[in-house]
Structures are given as structure tokens and as C-alpha cells.
Amino acid sequence: MRFADITGYAAIKKALAGMADSGRVAHAMLLYENDGCGALALALAYAQYLACEHPHDGDSCGHCPSCNRIAKLIHPDLHVVFPTNTGSKSGKTKAENIVSDVYMEDFRVLAVENPYFLESQLMEAIGLETKSWDVNVAEAKELSRILSLTSIEGGWKFVIFYLPETLRLEAANKLLKLVEEPPEKTLFLFISHQPQKVLQTIFSRCQSLRIPPLSPQEVATALSALGYEEADAAEQARVCGGSIGAALYALRSGDDTRQFEQWFSQLMEALLDDRLVDAWAVGDQIAALSSREKQKAFCIFVSDMLRKIFLMQQDLEDLSYATASRKELCRTLAGRVSPKFASRMQTFLDKTVYYIDRNVNQKILFTDLIDRMSININRV
Ligand SMILES: [Zn+2]
Structure with a gap:
């Protein structure tokens, strides 16, 4: 992957290339x-x-053997570390002995096809049997061993360390010295989604760099370049929180979205007709979805639909970026609920997402959400 292949982040790319050009490469970056x-x-x-x-x-050539091998994640001096647990390929190996290498092929296929993949997609790709994972002591030992060897190509050795926040304390202790004083021409690149959870002993040894969310325009440009239709790209770009990965995930889960649209329609109809039992039945279906990510995605979908309804009520339909079928649904509902409903529900939806992440019983959560919707629906 060349810098030119990445949408946005001009200043960050310039800073990284500048560090390399000046020979002032920080040996550990987060x-x-x-x-x-x-x-x-x-x-x-x-x-x-x-x-x-x-x-x-200020960019790689994209053609030489080194570029090719890095792009395919098969460069012999590029080591990738990510959290693991028992999964599709671990066989009878105990969790504490599983290292990233067991699932490296899955990681490679995922990352080469889409370097913006989400954490949950990696979990799915490696077929984790549980929803917990970490970087264990065996991994730390293996990494120390690999880095003690000389580089195979005679140049830099790279460690792409995905999610250092999952590093176990005993494993971190084994890596401290290595991160502080790595062997010559060794570069640690840590990628974190929760930097506040990275052990201070590791964090303090790294030069940290924030990769901010992209603007909706930048996400839309990236999605269009990947061949998505302009209306779909613009719609996802507005609701993905600046994450190309989240937008791609939503676009590729088109079937889920159609189902969400149907549930949302049934839910609103039931609430407007005072059929609370029917509304709860929709809630039960959402609570029974196969993953927390999908439940969160539904809440975000509802939040976006309510925003569209609100915009239509303000005669700002052009800003709603809705596809044809959603436009129709939102227009109908805009005439039936009060404008206050959308703004009131936003807080409850955010809270529901927050509690899903904290593993609160989902059936109770969605029943509660629907009760609140029913109380606040304020028919026109
Ligand atoms: Zn090259």
C-alpha cells in the first residue's frame, strides 16, 4: 500500500515520510x-x-520486490501481532499457547482485501470461539525470539502490533525492554482503538500519533473510488463517524440494512397504533441478533432515520441523503410524529449503544428502549 492509495491524512503522511527521509525514525510509534x-x-x-x-x-514506488511483499503482507521482515484465543484453526492448542501466526493467513486475506477492516471482522475471520482475546506470554516470547535474529532482507524489521490494549500484563513485562531498546533497525508500529487502556509502561515508550476521523466528504470520495454508487456513498459517509471501515461494513451488510428498514417501519407503525405488544416483538427480534455489533448497528440506523425525519419536518429534505425507499418511509412518518420525538430519542439510542458494549441483558435493554419510544412518540 502506497501513501497515495490512502484517502486523506495529507499532514500525517507528510510527517511520516519526513521522519523516514531525515533518518529520525521513532523506534516505537502508537x-x-x-x-x-x-x-x-x-x-x-x-x-x-x-x-x-x-x-x-515522499512515497514508495509500489513496484519493487519489497513494495510487493509488504503490500501482500508476505515480507519476511514484517511481523504482525494481534490478540488471539481458541478459534477455527487452533485445534487442541491451549489458549495460552496460541500465537498470531496460527491465524496469520486469515489476517492477511482480510487486511490485503480491506485494510480498514473492523475489530469484529477480524474476530469473525479467525473464527474466535469466544468474544474475548488477548496478546499472551507465548506471543511475547515468540516476538522476542524473532527480533533477536538478524533481518532476512538486510533492512528494517517491522512489527505491526494490532490492539496493544489487549496485551496481558505478564506479556507486556516481557516486551518492555524490547520496546524501549529494540535491536537496530527495528520498528514497532502499535495500532490502538482504546489508547487509554494501553499499559502505561508501553504507552510511555512510544511516540503517539492520533489518526482522526475523516470528513464525510473524504469518506464519500474513498467509497466512490471503490465503486459504490454516489447516493449510497454519501449516505454512509454521513453516518459512519469518519471511519471508512464502518462505512464499508454497513454497505456490505446491505441485507441487514433492508431488514433494519423493515423492523423500523413495523416498530413505528406499532407504536403509532398503540400496539405495544407488537412493538416489543420487534424488540425481541433485535435482541436476538447474532452479535452486539449488529444490535448497535440497528440503533445507529434508527438514529439516522429519526434524523432524516427531523430534517424533512424542517423542509431540509435535500440534507437527508436518503435512498428512495427510505425517503418514502421517512416522509410518511414525518407527517405523523412530532419533531420533538427525534431529538428526545437520540439520547436514549446513544445510551442503548453504551449499554450493549457493557453487556447489559439485551432483551431488557430493547424492551426499555421501546417503552421510552412509546412514551415519547408524541403523535401529531
Ligand atoms: Zn518500492
């Missing part, structure tokens, strides 16, 4: 972002720039 914003893409482009045989104009 890139932190909201899930799916581009930190991994930037880390890979930076490694490729440093490894490239013919870099020019």
Missing part, C-alpha cells in the same frame, strides 16, 4: 484511532516507504 479509520493502512504504507528500493516524491 497510532490510535476509532475502529476502521485508517491507522493500519498508514502503518503499512509507512513500512512500505521505509522498505522500498526506489522511493520517490
Whole structure:
């Protein structure tokens, strides 16, 4: 991946290339972002720039053997570490002995196809049996062993360390010295989604760099370049929180979105007709979805639909960026609920997302959300 392949982040790319050009490469960097914003893409482009045989104009050439191998994640001096647990390929190995290498092929396929993938997509790709994972002591030992060997190509050795916030304390202790004084020409690139959870002993040894969310315009440009239709790209760009990864995930889960639209329609109809039992039945279906990510996605979908309804009530339909079928649904509802409803519900929806992340019983959560919707619906 070249810097030029990454949308936005002009200043960050310039800073990274500048560090490489001046020979002042920080041996440990921590890139932190909201899930799916581009930190991994930037880390890979930076490694490729440093490894490239013919870099020019602040970017790698994209053609030399080193560029090719980094792009395919098969460069022998590029090591990738990510949290693990028992999963599809771990066989009878105990969780404490599983290292990233077991799932490296899954990581490679995912990252080469889409370097903006979300954490949950990696979990899915490696077929984790539980929803918890960490970087264990075995991984730390293996990394120390690999880094003690000389580089195979004679140049830089890179460690892309995905989610250092999952590093176990005993494992971190084994890595401290290595991160503080790595062997010559060794570069640690940590990618974190929760930097506040990274152990202070690791964090303090890194130069940290925030990768901010992209603007809706930048996300839309990136999505259009990937071949998505302008209306879909513009709509997702507005609701993805500046994360290309989140937008891509939503676009590729088109079936989910159609289902969400149907549920939202049934839910609103039931609430407007005072059929609370029917509304709860919709809530039960959402609570029964296969993952917390999908439940959160539904809340974000409802939040966006209510925003569209509100905009239509203010005669600002052009700002709502709705597809045809959603426009129709929102227009109907805009004439039936009060404008106060959308703004009141926003807080409850945000809280529901917050509690889903904290593993509160989902059936209770969605019943509660629907009760609040029913109380606040304020028919016109
Ligand atoms: Zn090159």
C-alpha cells in the first residue's frame, strides 16, 4: 500500500515520510484511532516507504520486490501481532499457547482485501470461539525470539502490533525492554482503538500519533473510488463517524440494512397504533441478533432515520441523503410524529449503544428502549 492509495491524512503522511527521509525514525510509534479509520493502512504504507528500493516524491514506488511483499503482507521482515484465543484453526492448542501466526493467513486475506477492516471482522475471520482475546506470554516470547535474529532482507524489521490494549500484563513485562531498546533497525508500529487502556509502561515508550476521523466528504470520495454508487456513498459517509471501515461494513451488510428498514417501519407503525405488544416483538427480534455489533448497528440506523425525519419536518429534505425507499418511509412518518420525538430519542439510542458494549441483558435493554419510544412518540 502506497501513501497515495490512502484517502486523506495529507499532514500525517507528510510527517511520516519526513521522519523516514531525515533518518529520525521513532523506534516505537502508537497510532490510535476509532475502529476502521485508517491507522493500519498508514502503518503499512509507512513500512512500505521505509522498505522500498526506489522511493520517490515522499512515497514508495509500489513496484519493487519489497513494495510487493509488504503490500501482500508476505515480507519476511514484517511481523504482525494481534490478540488471539481458541478459534477455527487452533485445534487442541491451549489458549495460552496460541500465537498470531496460527491465524496469520486469515489476517492477511482480510487486511490485503480491506485494510480498514473492523475489530469484529477480524474476530469473525479467525473464527474466535469466544468474544474475548488477548496478546499472551507465548506471543511475547515468540516476538522476542524473532527480533533477536538478524533481518532476512538486510533492512528494517517491522512489527505491526494490532490492539496493544489487549496485551496481558505478564506479556507486556516481557516486551518492555524490547520496546524501549529494540535491536537496530527495528520498528514497532502499535495500532490502538482504546489508547487509554494501553499499559502505561508501553504507552510511555512510544511516540503517539492520533489518526482522526475523516470528513464525510473524504469518506464519500474513498467509497466512490471503490465503486459504490454516489447516493449510497454519501449516505454512509454521513453516518459512519469518519471511519471508512464502518462505512464499508454497513454497505456490505446491505441485507441487514433492508431488514433494519423493515423492523423500523413495523416498530413505528406499532407504536403509532398503540400496539405495544407488537412493538416489543420487534424488540425481541433485535435482541436476538447474532452479535452486539449488529444490535448497535440497528440503533445507529434508527438514529439516522429519526434524523432524516427531523430534517424533512424542517423542509431540509435535500440534507437527508436518503435512498428512495427510505425517503418514502421517512416522509410518511414525518407527517405523523412530532419533531420533538427525534431529538428526545437520540439520547436514549446513544445510551442503548453504551449499554450493549457493557453487556447489559439485551432483551431488557430493547424492551426499555421501546417503552421510552412509546412514551415519547408524541403523535401529531
Ligand atoms: Zn518500492
